[in-house]
Amino acid sequence: MYDPLVDANPGRAQPHAPSYWADTAGSPVADDGPVRGNEDVEVAIIGAGYTGLSCALHLAREHGVRAVVLEANQTAWGCSGRNGSFARISGGRVPLAALIERYGADTARQYFNEMRQALDTTRGLIRDGNIDCDAQPDGVYKVASKAIHVESLKREMGLYNDLLDYPARFVEAADLQAVHAGAESFGALHMPDGFSMHPLKLAWGVQRMAREAGARVHTGSPVTAWTSSAQGHRLVTPGGVITARKVVVATNGYTSRQLHPALTGRILPVHSQIIVTRPMSAAEKQASLPGADCMFDTRNLLFYYRRLPDDRILFGGRSAVNGRDAENPLHRERLLAALCRKFPALQGIDVDYNWGGWVAVTNNSLPHCYPIQGVANAYTGGGYAGSGVSFSLQTGKRLAQMACGEARPTPVPFLHQAPKPFPFQSFLRVGQRMAYAWYRFKDAERASV
Ligand SMILES: Cc1cc2nc3c(=O)[nH]c(=O)nc-3n(C[C@H](O)[C@H](O)[C@H](O)COP(=O)(O)OP(=O)(O)OC[C@H]3O[C@@H](n4cnc5c(N)ncnc54)[C@H](O)[C@@H]3O)c2cc1C
Structure with a gap:
């Protein structure tokens, strides 16, 4: 590669x-x-x-x-x-609290505003150009993959609400099951804006x-x-x-x-990899992602995932460190193992697609x-x-x-x-x-x- x-x-x-x-x-x-x-x-x-x-x-x-x-x-x-395929209020990877600490509340607000405008720009292009890209309804969840992450998600919600006047909310674990079943889900921060589409x-x-x-x-x-x-x-x-x-x-x-x-x-290319499963049965869907929202978790090496319109799961995360190692089947296996840890009902599910690409980190x-x-x-x-x-x-x-x-x-x-x-x-x-x-x-x- x-x-x-x-x-x-x-x-x-x-x-x-x-x-x-x-x-x-x-x-x-x-x-x-x-x-x-x-x-x-x-x-x-x-x-x-x-x-x-x-x-x-x-x-x-x-x-x-x-x-x-x-x-x-x-x-x-x-x-x-x-x-x-997630179009969110996002850009880079610095948690809100760290952004405020580093640059102050005013700059954090201005940056958040630019990220919101970015999502509006995306929506505007899809609308003005009649771009048929299978855009899904809005809804993004940042899922606590450990119980000890719940408090920091609640603090993050407080910053969104109080500093940015943005209606993020915390969803308790029991309520989350309606859109995200399985294990490793101890509650989530919900952002009402952000959707998936066909990139x-x-x-x-x-x-x-x-x-x-x-x-x-x-x-x-x-x-x-x-x-x-x-x-x-x-x-x-x-x-x-x-x-x-x-x-x-x-x-x-x-x-x-x-x-x-x-x-x-000035840019470090970092490899991110994605697997896509075969279409799930109705029972598998119910036991994994009954909702079609954008999901990512609170790990350091986070996983991002969604259910596709044809009921497959797309599941991605960090993988190889260099191009020579990118095709190593170990990375596909690691992603599949992580997917099945989250959703035990999918144990042994076939993977139909597997690819990766270089994201730019500064x-x-x-x-x-x-x-x-x-x-x-x-x-x-x-x-x-x-x-x-x-x-x-x-x-x-x-x-x-x-x-x-x-x-x-x-x-x-x-x-x-x-x-x-x-x-x-x-x-x-x-x-x-x-x-x-x-x-x-x-x-x-x-x-x-
Ligand atoms: C696996 C993966 C999952 C991701 N998931 C998400 C997500 O869900 N949500 C999200 O917000 N972001 C996601 N991203 C990141 C997002 O896709 C990128 O930030 C965005 O697409 C960057 O677009 P770009 O135009 O800047 O760069 P790119 O789309 O990478 O385009 C750069 C282009 O430059 C071309 N090029 C390079 N060198 C030359 C040259 N010398 N001459 C001519 N052409 C050249 C390349 O061929 C390439 O087509 C993901 C990225 C990857 C790899």
């Missing part, structure tokens, strides 16, 4: 990962095929995931700029076509809107070299050279260390959109830490504003700062391996209390 810390680029015209989404999305929407010949453009965007496609759409629709998107493989070949259909819908508004999306066109001069940027693809006055980098967790030195070391576990330091007229956004469906669509919109001259389109200071490079680059994965071992130990400890 492509490993951004090892390989020069993600390949060229590679097919989608063998996901449930790729299998059930139907026919792809039209794109503009590979770049053929050299061309001069105003704005080039590298990467056709939600960030890049949303940026192209907003540039065309709100600013009259017809950008060209350069995608190495297929539209939404990266995270955007293979994620867990690849969503990406294709945004691409259709962007192209209708005047953008072009070139698939099979990896950027293999990037140089800049006073005349602008020169992006080399196998089919031709694109010169652009401005560049937006939307490669996120798939950013190779070799794309540009100014980006190197040094502060928070997202960003900023002008790239030392490179004129170049911007980038990402770092959503596995919580980026809605926030990447919002970041694309913010990057479009930045490319059109708005220095700071949000009031949230940390969003517009470049993430610090990780220290001890050569040992990143050694550290990650040790952290995983420690978290697995802590998560397994006293699981039943």
